Every structure is written in C-alpha cells, then in structure tokens.
Amino acid sequence: MRWDERRLAAYADYANAVKKVISLATRLAAHQGLHQETEALEPDIALPAISAAEDERTIKWETFLLVGSKDAVVAAREWHESVWLLESLAKGETGEVAWPEALEATSLARSRYYHTTRRDLGITGVDTGEAWQLGKWSRRESTSS
Numbered sequence: 001m002r003w004d005e006r007r008l009a010a011y012a013d014y015a016n017a018v019k020k021v022i023s024l025a026t027r028l029a030a031h032q033g034l035h036q037e038t039e040a041l042e043p044d045i046a047l048p049a050i051s052a053a054e055d056e057r058t059i060k061w062e063t064f065l066l067v068g069s070k071d072a073v074v075a076a077r078e079w080h081e082s083v084w085l086l087e088s089l090a091k092g093e094t095g096e097v098a099w100p101e102a103l104e105a106t107s108l109a110r111s112r113y114y115h116t117t118r119r120d121l122g123i124t125g126v127d128t129g130e131a132w133q134l135g136k137w138s139r140r141e142s143t144s145s
Helices: 003-031 043-067 070-090 099-121 128-144
Strands: none
Touching: 003 043, 003 070, 003 099, 043 070, 070 099
16 A cells, blocks of 8 residues: 555544544433433443443554654544543533533534645545535525425
C-alpha cells in the first residue's frame, strides 16, 4: 500500500472507532435521560461496551500516530478528548458542562477532524458540516412537498 492509502485507512478506522464510543455514550446518556434522540442502553450493557470500544479506539490511535500528520493528530486528540467528556457525563461522573454543550463541542471537534484529515489527504468536495446541512435541507424539502 502507498502511504496515502495507509493514512486514509488509519483516518477512517480511527473515525469509526471514535464514532462507536460516541454511539454507546449517547445510548447510555439516553438511559440517564440526557439524550432523547437515540435508543437507551442499560448501564450493565453500556459500560462494558464503552470500555471495549475505548480499547479499540486506543489500538486504532497507535496506527494513527504512526501515519497521521501533526495537524491530524491534534484534531483527532481534540475529538477524542471531547468524547471523554461525553462519556463522563453519560456515566454521571461530572457535571462541569451540560449534555447539549458537550455534544455540540464533540460535533465541532468531529467537523475539525474531518476538515483536517480531508485536507491532509488532498480530498476536496463537500465538507462534513456542509454535508450535514445539505442533508438537513433535502429532508426539509422532501417533507414540505
């Protein structure tokens, strides 16, 4: 494999691992009454699953560190640190910020991650934030017809 292909694989694998942690944390948060937009997951199932997902994320992180650019590493670290706050809130371990603000911070960090990694890979086109807005717009149009 060429380095850019390895880098793409590492960036995508890492993003998938982080998204898995986010998904589990939001499902636990739904059980806690913090998140209404997803199906709740009981703590006895969610907590071990989050731990396993974090282990997977950590493994993917090592490959990311080997092939990622400096800017991508910074963006990825910011994203996973924002996810740690989500996890902490979902577990009831902190009340430093409210769930909506933590979720928004994670969303912004995700957008920066994709913007940075796409730039690093030389990928042009619709950015993640724009893609979300385009999808939102097209759903609004289809429901108003």
